[in-house]
Amino acid sequence: MFSADLLANAVVAGILLGGFYAAVAIGLAIVFGQLDIVNIAHPAFIIVGAYIAYILNSRFGFDPVLVGLLAAPAFFVVGALIYRVYFLAFERTGQESLSGLAFFFGVMFIIEVVLILIYGVDYRLVQADYIGQSWRIGFVDFPFRMLVPFAVATALTAVIYTFMSHTFMGRAIQAVAQDRLALQLMGADPVRIKQWAFGLGIATAAIAGSLLIVIGPVEPSVGRLYIGRAFAIVVLGGMGSISGMFIAALILGIVESMVSTFAGPSWSPAVAFGLLALTLALRPAGLFGRR
Amino acid sequence: MDNARSFLRAGAFALAAASASLLPLATQAAEPLKIGFSMALTGGLAGAGKAALIGMEIWRDDVNKKGGLLGRKVEFVYYDDATQPANVPGLYTKLLEVDKVDLLVSAYGTNLIAPALPIVMRKKMVLPSLFGLAANEQFKYDRYFQIMPAGPSPLTDWSKGFFELAMAQNPKPKTVAIVAADAEFALNAAAGARTNAQKAGLKIVYDKTYPPPTTDFSPIVRAIQATNPDIVFVGSYPPDSVGMVKAANEVGLKAKLFGGGMVGLQFASIQKNLGPLLNGIVNYDFWVPEPTLDFPGVKEFLGKYQEAAKGKGVDPYGHYLPPFAYAYLQVLGQSVEATKGIDQGKLAAHMRKSTFDTVVGKVKFGKNGEWAKTRVLQVQFRDVQKDNLEQFAGPGKRVVLYPKEWKSGDLVYPYKQ
Numbered sequence: 001m002f003s004a005d006l007l008a009n010a011v012v013a014g015i016l017l018g019g020f021y022a023a024v025a026i027g028l029a030i031v032f033g034q035l036d037i038v039n040i041a042h043p044a045f046i047i048v049g050a051y052i053a054y055i056l057n058s059r060f061g062f063d064p065v066l067v068g069l070l071a072a073p074a075f076f077v078v079g080a081l082i083y084r085v086y087f088l089a090f091e092r093t094g095q096e097s098l099s100g101l102a103f104f105f106g107v108m109f110i111i112e113v114v115l116i117l118i119y120g121v122d123y124r125l126v127q128a129d130y131i132g133q134s135w136r137i138g139f140v141d142f143p144f145r146m147l148v149p150f151a152v153a154t155a156l157t158a159v160i161y162t163f164m165s166h167t168f169m170g171r172a173i174q175a176v177a178q179d180r181l182a183l184q185l186m187g188a189d190p191v192r193i194k195q196w197a198f199g200l201g202i203a204t205a206a207i208a209g210s211l212l213i214v215i216g217p218v219e220p221s222v223g224r225l226y227i228g229r230a231f232a233i234v235v236l237g238g239m240g241s242i243s244g245m246f247i248a249a250l251i252l253g254i255v256e257s258m259v260s261t262f263a264g265p266s267w268s269p270a271v272a273f274g275l276l277a278l279t280l281a282l283r284p285a286g287l288f289g290r291r
Numbered sequence: 292m293d294n295a296r297s298f299l300r301a302g303a304f305a306l307a308a309a310s311a312s313l314l315p316l317a318t319q320a321a322e323p324l325k326i327g328f329s330m331a332l333t334g335g336l337a338g339a340g341k342a343a344l345i346g347m348e349i350w351r352d353d354v355n356k357k358g359g360l361l362g363r364k365v366e367f368v369y370y371d372d373a374t375q376p377a378n379v380p381g382l383y384t385k386l387l388e389v390d391k392v393d394l395l396v397s398a399y400g401t402n403l404i405a406p407a408l409p410i411v412m413r414k415k416m417v418l419p420s421l422f423g424l425a426a427n428e429q430f431k432y433d434r435y436f437q438i439m440p441a442g443p444s445p446l447t448d449w450s451k452g453f454f455e456l457a458m459a460q461n462p463k464p465k466t467v468a469i470v471a472a473d474a475e476f477a478l479n480a481a482a483g484a485r486t487n488a489q490k491a492g493l494k495i496v497y498d499k500t501y502p503p504p505t506t507d508f509s510p511i512v513r514a515i516q517a518t519n520p521d522i523v524f525v526g527s528y529p530p531d532s533v534g535m536v537k538a539a540n541e542v543g544l545k546a547k548l549f550g551g552g553m554v555g556l557q558f559a560s561i562q563k564n565l566g567p568l569l570n571g572i573v574n575y576d577f578w579v580p581e582p583t584l585d586f587p588g589v590k591e592f593l594g595k596y597q598e599a600a601k602g603k604g605v606d607p608y609g610h611y612l613p614p615f616a617y618a619y620l621q622v623l624g625q626s627v628e629a630t631k632g633i634d635q636g637k638l639a640a641h642m643r644k645s646t647f648d649t650v651v652g653k654v655k656f657g658k659n660g661e662w663a664k665t666r667v668l669q670v671q672f673r674d675v676q677k678d679n680l681e682q683f684a685g686p687g688k689r690v691v692l693y694p695k696e697w698k699s700g701d702l703v704y705p706y707k708q
Contacts, residue, residue: 005688009513017507066602112333121337123529123555127563127678132568143541146507215506217533217561221334225504260510265501266473 001196002262005139010261011142011254018253019150020215021242022157022246023208024226026083030160031201032231033240034177037086038101041108043223045075048111049209050218051119057126063074064126065152068210072203079202083109083195108223115220123217131214149211154246156207160200161242173197177240236276239288248287251275310522321343322358322375323366324353324633326623327392329407331399334374337527338558339612340399341384342596342605344369346613347396349595350620354478360627372403379406387414393633396619399612401426408432417626417638419619420660424449424479427660434639435660438619440577440675442665443657446483452669452693453551453573457522460704464521464547468497470511470535471526471552474680475584480526480552488524496520505531508538515544522548529555533565547705550574557611563680569672571706576670578614578651579689581699588650592617604626608684618649669693671702 024046031039053064090100113188121274130144164170172193180190212218233252235243255275256268263271279287331340351365359365368390372378379398386392387410395411397404397420404423408430411418420426425445427435442448456611457464467488467661471481478500488495496518501511515523523546525535532555539549550572555561562569578584596609606613619662623638625647630637647654657663670689675682682688690700 003517006513006517010510013507013509013513020506057480116333116337116604118604121333122560122604122606123338123533123558125533125560127564132537132540140543141509143509145537145541146509161474177376215534216537217530217555217564219335219338219530222530229504257507257510260501260505261514262501265505265511266499269502269504 004262008138008140010257012142013146013261014254014257015250016142016146016150016253018154018250018256020146020211021229021253023149023153023204023211025230025237025245025249026153026160026242027201027204028230029234029237029240029242029245030173030197030204031062033234033237034173035201035243036177036199037083037096037104037198039196039198039201040101041111042201042205043226044108044111044206045079045258046209046212046226047115047218047220047223049075049206050213051115051124051209052206053210053213054126054218055125057128058124060128063128064210064214065128065148065207065264066144068152068207071206071210072229075206076199076203078199080195080199082202083198086198087191089193112220112223116276117218121219123219124213125217126213128214131143145215149214152207152211156204157242157246160204161246163200164242168223173200174240232273232276236279236286238286239259241286244286244288319446322363323370324361324363324394324627325366325390326394326396326620327368327370327383327386327390329370329379329386329398329401329403331374331652332371336374336400336403338529338605341375341603342600342609343399343612343616345596345599345603345605346376346592346609346616347620349592350624351601354624355436360624361631361633365624372398373533374400374403374405376402379600380402380410383407383410387416394623394627396623397421397423399616401479402474405430405475408435416636417623417642419623419634419642421616421619424476431659433643433660434635435517436619436622436642436652436656437661438615438622438651440651440662440666442604442662442667444665445661446479447486448483448665449480449667450484450487450551451573451574451665452667453524453548454484454491454493454522456573456669456693456702457493457548458491460547460702465494466496466518467493467514467522467524468499468518468520469495469499469514469524469526471500472528472531473500473502474528476554477526477528477552480522484524484526484551488694493522501531503528503531505534506634506686508534511535512538512544515546516542520546522546524551525549526552527554529558529561532556533561536565536568536572548573550708551688558606559608559610559680559683560606562675562683562706563678565675566677567675569675571672571703573669573671573692573702573706576611576668577666578580579608579668579670579686579691580610580684580689581686581689581697583691583697583699584652586650586652587648592650607680614651618647618651618654621649622647622654664699666694670702673703 053067056062056067090096132143135142160169176190176193233248259268259271370382401423404426417434422439470476532553626638626641655663
């Protein structure tokens with residue numbers, strides 16, 4: 001069954017899929033990777049982003065990805081507020097490990113239940129001209145349904161990477177992850193910086209949600225399917241490394257796609273997570289993590 | 292005189308005693324008849340579960356308007372199983388031991404019916420069941436009655452029509468690809484398809500499963516395409532069905548017959564979104580608005596359902612599951628009335644021997660509690676237009692190809708070349 005055609009298409013499909021995974025994981029790379037906050041509710045925020053894209057697409061015909069980009073600032077504000085609550089209730093009192101995890105579990109369930117109560121449990125999908133169309137170069141297909149999320153995710157990663165490495169706030173976020181006390185001694189307010197970073201992480205969920213609903217149907221609890229994968233990507237890439245996260249997402253996408261094509265799709269999670277286990281055994285800090 | 296007074300006193304005493312002994316009966320008569328069940332109201336199957344509940348509530352209200360069952364008002368006691376099979380045994384134990392329900396019906400879906408069976412069997416309760424594919428195959432419980440018209444051999448009857456249609460074509464197809472989700476229903480559907488394919492003498496060139504959280508189906512469709520099958524049988528759940536149809540379109544799948552066991556293509560929101568991509572797909576269904584399936588009461592029921600479903604975020608037309616959710620309670624209700632009680636043995640005996648008139652047509656159960664004769668429809672999507680929900684309300688878009696007695700059109704073959 002092996003052919004150059006199949007191999008090329010499997011690699012391309014894997015890269016495109018990996019791009020989307022990067023959009024799902026980038027918020028966690030900031031929040032979990034750099035701030036050490038186990039935001040298990042991140043995929044639930046992605047679903048909220050998907051619903052906003054659905055609502056504005058079905059009512060006004062807006063492009064779902066554009067809606068995601070426009071919704072990001074509002075998500076930023078919501079994220080900053082949630083961090084403030086988290087800080088006051090848990091972090092300040094040193095209870096962030098277990099109670100904080102329970103808090104984000106709670107947030108996830110609340111989001112799901114609210115979505116169910118307002119919009120019900122039917123599957124939601126969006127319409128856009130590019131969904132269903134493909135671009136063919138030689139014998140390789142580039143379905144726009146996957147290509148658009150890949151392009152947006154790549155741009156998003158580039159923007160976040162540049163922000164983190166070239167702006168004062170970005171460097172401060174990395175600094176707060178490394179040594180909060182030292183940052184405080186420099187006169188910076190670590191709580192404000194973490195609030196900013198958490199807001200930024202949640203803002204990416206708006207965009208990831210809009211990409212998710214471009215790819216396939218969404219219902220309130222579908223986000224749970226991405227929890228394991230998103231955390232695995234962040235760990236594989238090396239906690240807190242944005243470029244590492246992106247490469248890890250691509251690796252996971254390519255591995256899943258290759259295994260689906262040549263060995264059978266049911267093996268793909270086992271091989272992908274096996275790769276994660278192997279990487280961590282050889283490099284405990286992940287591919288690009290600092291020891 | 293004394294005698295007369297004594298007689299009167301004795302009469303009054305007897306009357307008082309009789310009234311006192313009747314009092315519990317009168318109280319009992321006023322007590323509601325409780326029907327217990329769990330239902331997927333959140334989680335992956337909630338879309339269908341909530342729609343089923345609306346159908347069940349319409350039945351309850353219809354029955355109560357006519358005075359209830361056995362002169363008792365019908366009440367539901369139900370819990371959300373959150374589409375988690377692990378929750379089901381606890382919920383059915385609670386229904387029986389704490390809520391003391393009089394009657395039980397099943398949750399929706401194979402994965403959520405099977406875990407209830409050991410509990411139900413221990414209490415020897417009758418279990419009308421809602422859309423479990425071969426859920427009783429291992430248990431062989433004689434008080435289990437399945438409303439889904441899969442037929443006496445549910446595993447193979449499910450896809451029998453799909454393969455019979457394929458083998459009736461000229462030239463006959465020679466190869467088949469089978470792909471299914473790694474979950475109870477889809478695996479059962481794939482097992483049946485495998486048997487049918489082998490019986491038909493088809494060579495199976497691809498036979499694989501995929502994990503439910505699969506995002507992109509194009510590698511799978513491309514691997515199938517590489518084996519160049521004449522037929523592709525898919526056993527999938529709603530999000531996967533959408534992914535599979537879109538990937539088949541993007542990859543340009545060249546199979547001659549495509550579909551079979553795709554859950555989700557029966558739901559209006561998904562039909563609307565996929566639009567013309569559905570054209571030519573042959574897939575299972577149980578009821579569609581074709582003239583051959585215009586059973587007494589079904590349109591009236593759907594009218595009520597569509598009114599009740601407004602604003603609840605469930606399937607707006609309710610063609611797939613709700614009529615059957617209404618019908619499995621019709622079977623239970625008609626049996627209670629016929630046996631004039633809730634004796635589980637008598638109810639089971641009545642259900643085994645009777646033919647029931649329901650909104651989904653005449654229902655007769657076979658020995659294993661499945662329909663005595665299969666009525667799994669194979670329908671083909673035709674002339675589906677883009678972005679138009681209303682087109683699916685009436686006939687013509689899902690033409691019934693199989694079984695013959697319900698047929699409303701002929702197969703357009705091949706699916707794509």
